[in-house]
Amino acid sequence: MKLHEYQAKGVFADAGVPVPDSKLASTVDEAVDAAEDIGYPVAIKAQVQVGGRGKAGGIELVDNAEEAREAAENIIGMDLKGLHVDRVLVEAAVDFVNELYVGVTMDRNEGEPVAMVSTRGGVNIEEVAAEDPEAIEREHIDPAFGMQPYESRKAVYEAGVDREVAGDVASVLRTLFQLWDDSDATEIEVNPLMITADGDVVAADAVMNIDDDALFRHPDLAEMEDEAAEDDLEAKANEYGFDYVRLSGNVGIIGNGAGLVMTTLDLVDYYGGEPANFLDIGGGAKAERVTNALDMVFSDENVDAVVFNIFGGITRGDEVAKGINEALESFDEIPKKVVVRLAGTNAEEGMDILNTDLVTVEVTLEEAVQRAVEYAEEEAQ
């Protein structure tokens, strides 16, 4: 779960990481009031989870109420890289002399967290990492012991942070690591961490990703989940308990098992179609889950056809087929054409059972995908 900037900053502030004064606003008036309260200059920042907000016009710096109103009018309601901006964060502008990057993430190859510091803050850090990996100092942290204070200092000094602020930056890094550890984060980043003329250290942006699998032990963070979701359909998937990712195509995809569903997406693309989503309904195929999955996919107005790809392993194909039939029969009308392909244990028996009045049945994965792409093309015309 990726937190919004305003959520992450709230968490940072509670943990003792200095952040600028700020207020969340969802109307232009609220934004202007917030700006007046905070005092100019303020930044008005679109709260959508996408990189490069600034360049895309999602962040404006304003000096008075008039500019604040204009900026809020521009930003609230705008479409930013495909996402609708509902809210802005109105935040005191920081007068900085230096911008650093600090972060903590999981190095999955080593199975260990890694703390990162760079003096090249304020720019796309992944570009820095690609062009000049030496510019980012990395310090692996032993997960058994947690971050030792010397490790934070080593990272900061080796990164070349000015000695005057090194102690404070190391302290921020330790707090971020503690936060990472305490909140089961998978990623925490501050970019830029601003250094003011007075030598103060301020987190001007905040990225925080929480491990979905650990939310059960963080009820406070889990509460932020609905607000964090970018998309109504993704929020719906959370409710249903599906692994779901929305994409921009028109072929809806339902399958079981992450690898097989990804493969189905890839095949849709391979055969000239465009996948509309990733949806893994998991093991088995009880009627209720199938119904919910179809509801999800049909709710996506972009969808023109659906491919349903189930590999029956332990769950037998005939049982899966019964579940699909039951689910399909619960619809008054199947709004888009559905292609089903069953494989694995008792697949043939399953395919015999499927109600071909409601769905098209195909034997191989490749055929099923091609058929769905075909249907989608027809429907789109």
Place this chain on the structure above:
Amino acid sequence: MKLHEYQAKGVFADAGVPVPDSKLASTVDEAVDAAEDIGYPVAIKAQVQVGGRGKAGGIELVDNAEEAREAAENIIGMDLKGLHVDRVLVEAAVDFVNELYVGVTMDRNEGEPVAMVSTRGGVNIEEVAAEDPEAIEREHIDPAFGMQPYESRKAVYEAGVDREVAGDVASVLRTLFQLWDDSDATEIEVNPLMITADGDVVAADAVMNIDDDALFRHPDLAEMEDEAAEDDLEAKANEYGFDYVRLSGNVGIIGNGAGLVMTTLDLVDYYGGEPANFLDIGGGAKAERVTNALDMVFSDENVDAVVFNIFGGITRGDEVAKGINEALESFDEIPKKVVVRLAGTNAEEGMDILNTDLVTVEVTLEEAVQRAVEYAEEEAQ
């Protein structure tokens, strides 16, 4: 720092370890009131830090106010193995069907904590350990990871704890380990951990030793230190910042360095005397510290003579001698004879400087101890 039973039980209760209802009382009336409040039967327990209180008459079980008064009268003010009983803990008696032992301590050989469980609770566990070591299940805990839940279960099941209460006992063990970890304890013991007929688990006694060297980060526990001290002189030593242990002999001992002071005690014994104390004044020998050390030793009414044994290492003997002279001169009268022996760097210059009107100077450690033992014998007669 060893906590009193009532202090340790307070800490236990805060951590969620079940303890019986109890109240501390320092007068007979308070004890009877407490017993009436709690409801009979209650145990009246002397709050002194010594093993085998029960056998020595320091614990009585009473069934009514009359018995409570009698018991309180017996115990408050008694002398229990050399310690004066100022306070009693009045505690609800637990109706148990089983007594276990659980504890966490540091295995210094391995440098690791070890959790212990035994079904032979309620008796002297060190005797059990000596006679039948197999009766105590030990589980070493990795200090980097802390106790894993399975380790608590393994210890409890392997010790042979009844399956009905095993889960609860394992949970108590985990809480105790967490407490050990959180409070920088060196030792935590519950003996007995009582199992009631209803299957409840209750800590009927509580031993908790805190690492003196870690008190700086536990201000709440450090506050208990004065109350925990068994002896006025030991409390005074805490104030002065001396390592001090009171013994029962009549030769006062002051020296620098733990090993050398212990050796001085041993030599007093070896030459037929009895050491009155261990007192390490540490490095250097500034006049103020010498004065405080002499004040400590002279405050012990048992002391008949004092031996002062300093090895000057980096600190030169002549400087030490000056400090001793200055300290001695600050006394109107030296109440007992003091023998001084200086060794190491510039020892001869130091001995020349010492004011022999106030002290006796000896050249070797052996001679100095023998002289002090002699003086003490004379004074004692």
Place this chain on the structure above:
Amino acid sequence: MSILVDNDSRVVVQGITGGEGKFHTRQMVEYGTNVVAGAVPGKGGQEVDGIPVYDTVDRAAREENADTSVVFVPPAFAADALFEALDAPLDLVVAITEGIPQQDMSKVYRKLRETDTQLVGPNCPGVITPGQAKLGILPGNIFESGNVGLVSRSGTLTYQVVDNLTKRGIGQTTAVGIGGDPIIGTDFVDALEMFENDPDTKAIAMCGEIGGEDEEEAARYIGEYMDTPVAGFIAGRTAPPGKRMGHAGAIVSGGGGTGTAESKIDALNDAGVPVGDTPEEVVDHIEGFL
């Protein structure tokens, strides 16, 4: 021959009394797996289908001489179960559990590296040596004994490829599901090395997916050390950056875009490994090797 598991494996099932544990234990036993014990705290002394249950893995391993465990313990308690298995110790631990918090696994992995235990998973379907034994939840009936090794990050995708192989009459030595989590015990290189050293394995199918750099490392390993031919498949070519595609480990990092299918396919091709565009194509390559 085979790798990891065979007739001699003596298996303890952690979580044998739970719904999944009970069901799959029966399936494993039916397949011929030598399940000698279960381990569930507080359930010691019970039996599941005649298999004795112990309170601790340590006790189960000692009493029944177990050397292998399969873990069906729910995610909140799974790390503890893995620590317990590592401490017993056992030779092989197969963790089926999906959804173990990443930081828990990071600690387990740290401990794992101090032991001689081989961990497979978590979040994996398990390991099967057709005709001998299976550990986990793989559907035994689609497998056939033969000479192709299979290693995969995904469950149903493995089944898909195996089904295609078996239908063409190509059997398998052993199939290993290494799991879809970001931190796993046995990785591609480990499994490939075992297959390389197995004289009966004549070709290997390797199913990777987006996220991480395991496939790239495997490609380097294949190029440098392997004689056995490998055919690959990479799922997730169409996955957008920054989104978790079902598996916790299947995520292309945003911006810089590491962990992409492209990078993995390129690396494998550079190592001489053909990568199929469809599962069928992978099987075509394998057929070509034999």
Place this chain on the structure above:
Amino acid sequence: MSILVDNDSRVVVQGITGGEGKFHTRQMVEYGTNVVAGAVPGKGGQEVDGIPVYDTVDRAAREENADTSVVFVPPAFAADALFEALDAPLDLVVAITEGIPQQDMSKVYRKLRETDTQLVGPNCPGVITPGQAKLGILPGNIFESGNVGLVSRSGTLTYQVVDNLTKRGIGQTTAVGIGGDPIIGTDFVDALEMFENDPDTKAIAMCGEIGGEDEEEAARYIGEYMDTPVAGFIAGRTAPPGKRMGHAGAIVSGGGGTGTAESKIDALNDAGVPVGDTPEEVVDHIEGFL
């Protein structure tokens, strides 16, 4: 010959800018020790008596080729300083600091066992090879080069024995203060083994004290593996159980009474090690060996 430290040791002083650190650095340099750097966070770029100071041990070790550190960092920060020294890594770390919390040391000791670093201390006076170099706070002037090795848990008691040796014209190869804490890096067995392997060490004085079982283990080691004669001393015969006698490690456990002087003396005698009743008697035994 000698053990642990000699002319070639390149030393970084952790905490060189503190009062104790500065004072004893000067003393070490005067004695001839090759102190090449200091390490103090935030003080990088400064100098102490011409010795360059770095912000991190890692940097100090890299820039100045240091292989040894001496730690004067206050107890609250000492564990961190030790972790830093172990990570640099260095060959030898001598921790002078007294009063490090036991649980901090327990973690440091856990990490230590994963490294190749030799830790001496904490809560020790240090190590000296007379005429070559000293690490720590030992008073150099009472030592004399010779062929007796000395290992001790105590500072001033070491000085007492050395003083007696030197006054009788008996010099020392190396003296090692292993420290008075319950958890220490180098223990008696480690030091005895090094002396046993040092051809110049013809006899060894070993000063133990109450608490723990290091002396008993040393006795077993001497009995089984050593040819070099050892004379012992055990302080704390008169210590009551349950009381900490100055050193955190000098405590006879209550009740059962483990860690007693009696147990240690018996063990040493059983291993053929004479134990002196007074420090002078120890020196008598040593003289007899030579």
